[in-house]
Amino acid sequence: MKRFNESPSQTAGPYVHIGCTPNFSGIHGIYPEDLGTSLFKGEPKGKRITITGAVIDGAGNTLKDAMVEIWQADAEGRFAGRGGDPAFTGWGRSPGDMTTGEFTFETVKPGRVAWPDGRLQAPHVTFWIVARGINLGLHTRMYFADEEAANVEDPILSRVEHRQRIKTLLAQPAEGGYRFDIRLQGEDETIFFDI
Amino acid sequence: MTKINGYTARDRAWHPPALTPLYKTSVARSPRFAPLGFATSLSEETGPVFGHDILGPRDNDLIHNFTGESAIGPRIIVQGRVIDEVGRPMPHTLVEVWQANAGGRYRHKKEGYLAPLDPNFGGCGRCITDENGFYEFRTVKPGPYPWPNGADDWRPAHIHFSVFGHSFAQRLISQLYFEGDPMIWQCPIVGTIPTREGIESLVAKLDRQNSVPMDALCYQFDIVLRGRRQTMFENRMEGL
Ligand SMILES: [Fe+3]
Numbered sequence: 236m237k238r239f240n241e242s243p244s245q246t247a248g249p250y251v252h253i254g255c256t257p258n259f260s261g262i263h264g265i266y267p268e269d270l271g272t273s274l275f276k277g278e279p280k281g282k283r284i285t286i287t288g289a290v291i292d293g294a295g296n297t298l299k300d301a302m303v304e305i306w307q308a309d310a311e312g313r314f315a316g317r318g319g320d321p322a323f324t325g326w327g328r329s330p331g332d333m334t335t336g337e338f339t340f341e342t343v344k345p346g347r348v349a350w351p352d353g354r355l356q357a358p359h360v361t362f363w364i365v366a367r368g369i370n371l372g373l374h375t376r377m378y379f380a381d382e383e384a385a386n387v388e389d390p391i392l393s394r395v396e397h398r399q400r401i402k403t404l405l406a407q408p409a410e411g412g413y414r415f416d417i418r419l420q421g422e423d424e425t426i427f428f429d430i
Numbered sequence: 431m432t433k434i435n436g437y438t439a440r441d442r443a444w445h446p447p448a449l450t451p452l453y454k455t456s457v458a459r460s461p462r463f464a465p466l467g468f469a470t471s472l473s474e475e476t477g478p479v480f481g482h483d484i485l486g487p488r489d490n491d492l493i494h495n496f497t498g499e500s501a502i503g504p505r506i507i508v509q510g511r512v513i514d515e516v517g518r519p520m521p522h523t524l525v526e527v528w529q530a531n532a533g534g535r536y537r538h539k540k541e542g543y544l545a546p547l548d549p550n551f552g553g554c555g556r557c558i559t560d561e562n563g564f565y566e567f568r569t570v571k572p573g574p575y576p577w578p579n580g581a582d583d584w585r586p587a588h589i590h591f592s593v594f595g596h597s598f599a600q601r602l603i604s605q606l607y608f609e610g611d612p613m614i615w616q617c618p619i620v621g622t623i624p625t626r627e628g629i630e631s632l633v634a635k636l637d638r639q640n641s642v643p644m645d646a647l648c649y650q651f652d653i654v655l656r657g658r659r660q661t662m663f664e665n666r667m668e669g670l
Binding site: 237238239240241242243244245246247248249250251252253254255257260261262264265266267270271292293294296298300304306307308314315316317324325326348349350351356359361363365366367368369370371372373374376390391394395397400419420424425426427428429430 | 436437439440441442444445446447448450453455456457458459460461462463464465466467468469470471472473474476477478479480484486488489495496497513514515516517526527528536537538539540541552553554555556590591592598599601602603604605619620622623627628629631632653654655656
């Protein structure tokens with residue numbers, strides 16, 4: 236069978252917001268609204284949470300030109316398009332705040348999703364980060380620091396060799412929800428995934 | 431019997447590495463640790479689905495979609511297929527594009543290049559592939575532009591694109607370049623791709639057959655996304 240090579244990745248560059256969130260970048264009138272602004276299509280079941288965080292470079296600066304996307308299960312661990320809550324899209328996209336660069340997602344706490352062998356994964360949100368200077372989009376996961384019992388038996392968390400780095404995947408309870416910062420390098424570099 | 435068993439691993443030697451010092455911004459934005467590998471699970475094998483209901487009639491016409499008047503510049507059609515690594519078409523896939531205008535200027539408040547804005551060019555568009563994985567949009571050919579990296583670095587003419595595929599594991603952002611452009615081979619961002627073959631796979635080919643006389647030149651550009659892993663099982667007789 237003839238095989239094709241995946242198109243090689245290139246950086247999203249400094250102007251990814253023009254293409255993916257044009258209204259945010261001041262280009263109005265082409266699309267009525269930016270895709271992924273809300274994960275809700277009504278009133279989804281489950282506990283509402285807010286996830287706030289920043290993407291931080293090796294010098295400690297918050298990126299202002301990043302785009303962060305999340306994908307997650309609904310409150311019962313089902314995905315949109317696979318029997319999930321019709322009021323919940325599971326997908327969000329944030330260009331970050333205009334001045335601080337911080338991203339915010341209003342979502343629901345995800346339920347547990349099965350691992351291929353049948354074990355249950357701990358509740359998690361899948362993240363994908365692109366920006367100028369990032370040559371290949373970065374995949375990571377956000378877990379919940381207050382889900383200790385589920386985290387201990389999670390198939391991915393339990394196989395992290397550098398145990399002291401697990402904390403980089405844990406969102407901490409904060410006012411109004413959870414805080415999750417993504418550090419591209421340096422001390423506390425976030426664990427990224429080769430999936 | 432064929433069992434679908436997740437996605438094939440990404441070939442990291444084919445993609446640019448995270449740290450590419452000649453592209454200076456990558457230095458402070460590249461992870462130092464190796465990424466942790468694991469086989470995809472449902473969380474990566476699913477992804478958002480977009481219907482044609484999100485599309486407006488001019489979403490794939492960057493020449494007219496900002497004000498209704500024509501943008502300035504050489505008019506082009508970009509078309510091709512989105513396929514996976516075994517060549518299967520990827521239908522119903524959202525493709526988003528963005529680019530500089532014909533003078534090489536982006537419509538962005540942080541853009542500092544002295545080339546002028548085109549009042550009729552916004553710079554973004556999108557389309558969804560049909561059941562055969564086919565996509566098409568119209569635009570003006572973007573201009574090359576200088577950028578702050580080395581003392582005198584220029585980007586070749588390019589169109590940025592973002593593709594969803596059918597799962598979060600397939601999510602991809604890359605850039606399209608134009609056949610015959612000598613600037614491709616001088617660009618530090620293009621140069622992050624390790625092989626000449628990889629770079630050439632991002633170069634759109636001029637296609638006179640599908641050009642529209644007295645209107646627009648056509649460029650062909652296929653996009654390849656990660657493929658699903660398939661395992662063949664033989665039905666074995668007991669005891670063999
Ligand atoms: Fe560009």
